Amino acid sequence: MAAGLIAGLVLGLLAATTQQPLLVAGARALRPVGTLFLNLLSMVVIPLVAAALFTGIAGLGDVRKVGRLGIRTLGFFWATTLAAILIGFACAALLLPLGTLSPDAQAGLRAAVADSGAVRHAAEQVPLGARFLIDLVPANPLRAAVEGALLPLVVAVTIFAAAATTLPEAKRRALTEPAEAITEALIRIVHWVLVLAPVGIFALVAPAVAQFGWSLVRAMGAFLLAVILGITLFVGGVLLPAVVIGTRLSLRRFLSASLDSMLMGFSTTSSLATLPTMLAAAEDLKISRTVAGFVLPLGASINRSGSALFQVVAVLFAARLYGVPFGPPQMVQTAVAVFLASLTVASVPTGSVVSLAPAFAATGVPLAGLGVLMGLDRIPDMFRTMANVTGHLAGAAVIATGEGETLE
Secondary structure: OHHHHHHHHHHHHHHHHHOOHHHHHHHHHOHHHHHHHHHHHHHHHHHHHHHHHHHHHHOOOOHHHHHHHHHHHHHHHHHHHHHHHHHHHHHHHHHHHHHOOOHHHHHHHHHHHOOOHHHHHHHHOOOOHHHHHHHOOOOOHHHHHHOOOHHHHHHHHHHHHHHHOOOOHHHHHHHHHHHHHHHHHHHHHHHHHHOOHHHHHHHHHHHHHHHHHHHHHHHHOHHHHHHHHHHHHHHHHHHHHHHHHHOOOOHHHHHHHHHHHHHHHHHHOOHHHHHHHHHHHHHHOOOOHHHHHHHHHHHHHHOOHHHHHHHHHHHHHHHHHHOOOOOHHHHHHHHHHHHHHOOOHHHOOOHHHHOOHHHHHHHOOOOOHHHHHHHOOHHHHHHHHHHHHHHHHHHHHHHHHHOOOOOO
């Protein structure tokens, strides 16, 4: 996977730098191969989420254990998200002043994206307030599955699985055994797909880098540096220490098992597409199917600590682009909006950018700034998804240890 990633970066940068027609055409021609690879992974995501989550919860055998595991899981996810928000503020304050635009540039930027209908349409899809709460419980779970609405599907499966824990042992096993078999079959498919992972990652990365090239890095400047520094500090200063302190695993062992998932998240920019490899990593670490089947699908749905860090930096970056004053009240509003937005990221296109609409509205930053961020999103998306994936696996390891499991 690392070889495919490096090869894709090299080909993409060569095409972007030289603009040699053969290289550019070759990089673009790889896009369908990358799409096919993502489709193969996405094909198993929805059934795998449903089967693994049901197996994990129903296998607990006691609805009280479901509540305990849920509290520990949400506690870990929310605590790391708050830490990520604080780190995002610090990195933004340190580095964003290096990239302030002139008033003329701010005016030109505002004029260029002010009429972006695509931005407005995307922002309208973000569930807010009461609508978000209502949409959590699907009127038709099958429809939610077909439409890829993962969070409502997770809620429906969780309720069904919690009910299954109250059944007599024989009836409960009649439900869990088929779900376990389905999960194992889907993971087998994932193993087959992963044989193609180096080629798939190469085909995903090369055309994206060829399209944006070094101009993307230059355009983002201090913003990109702040995001990367923040993600590095968050992973190295929060997530990895949590694994060392909260489990008996060595850092080397955890990273060895998690590296494929981290690279997959970095390349695909999708926690959902990475879920199958995360389940395989959890199996490698000897995390029980019960804990992994509960924590990882839930994490892929609502744990967006890396995205929260990115969003904080993005709001401050957009405020600087448009010259919007940003004091302590705006910082508090941003922190609250970003924390709540982390629950909606998975369900919309360009999720981490689009779900910034409430934070923009709360702080007075023009909504047009979302258009700028959408155009520059690919590289930060790689880093924040890698952080999200690391957070899912770190949470599973810490919670499994808290449940009395011995990891290896």
